[in-house]
Amino acid sequence: MxxxxxxxxxxxxxxxxxxxxxxxxxxxxxxxxxxxxxxxxxxxxxxxxxxxxxxxxxxxxxxxxxxxxxxxxxxxxxxxxxxxxxLPSDPYKRAQARFWSKFMQEQTSTIIVLGTCPFK
The missing domain is CATH 3.40.30.10 (Glutaredoxin)
Incomplete structure (x- = not known):
């Protein structure tokens, strides 16, 4: 620990x-x-x-x-x-989790900066 x-x-x-x-x-x-x-x-x-x-x-x-x-x-x-x-222990699943996390971070940043939702 x-x-x-x-x-x-x-x-x-x-x-x-x-x-x-x-x-x-x-x-x-x-x-x-x-x-x-x-x-x-x-x-x-x-x-x-x-x-x-x-x-x-x-x-x-x-x-x-x-x-x-x-x-x-x-x-x-x-x-x-x-x-x-x-994060998953499997390297491929870990890479997928990182991709989606980065994607969500970028979308959240867009919403915060522009005040708009890209999912409309």
């Missing part, structure tokens, strides 16, 4: 990307501290933890930071072996 001494998630209540990380942490039964970020007034910690994109989500595990929700999900799945797997 992975070391779980300190897990912090920096997110924003409206971010679907942060929400999917929260879902994964809860599904795996991982205790974590949640830090709500105001993206209009970004915290010094958020800027320090994600200096490239300066956005949420950011996972901090024992002082190590991981940014980008899909990367965080893979990290969670590989670090915490207990609980259900987030």
């Amino acid at each position: 992975a070391e779980q001494s300190k897990v912090i998630l920096h997110g924003m209540w409206v971010s679907p990307f942060a929400k999917r990380v929260e879902l994964a942490l809860n599904l795996k039964g991982i205790s974590y501290e949640y830090v709500e970020e105001d993206l209009a007034n970004k915290s010094d910690l958020l800027l320090k933890y994600n200096p490239v994109h300066k956005k949420v989500p950011v996972l901090v595990h024992n002082g190590k930071t991981i940014a980008e929700s899909l990367v965080i999900l893979e990290y969670i799945d590989e670090t915490w072996k207990d609980g259900p797997k987030l």
Whole structure:
């Protein structure tokens, strides 16, 4: 079982990307501290933890930071072996899951940025 001494998630209540990380942490039964970020007034910690994109989500595990929700999900799945797997063990099925996850991320981004639904 992975070391779980300190897990912090920096997110924003409206971010679907942060929400999917929260879902994964809860599904795996991982205790974590949640830090709500105001993206209009970004915290010094958020800027320090994600200096490239300066956005949420950011996972901090024992002082190590991981940014980008899909990367965080893979990290969670590989670090915490207990609980259900987030991705299938079969490489082809895992690739399919990654494809659909990326597709949904792109669609969600379109909805958030443009305020329109591409499925109409």
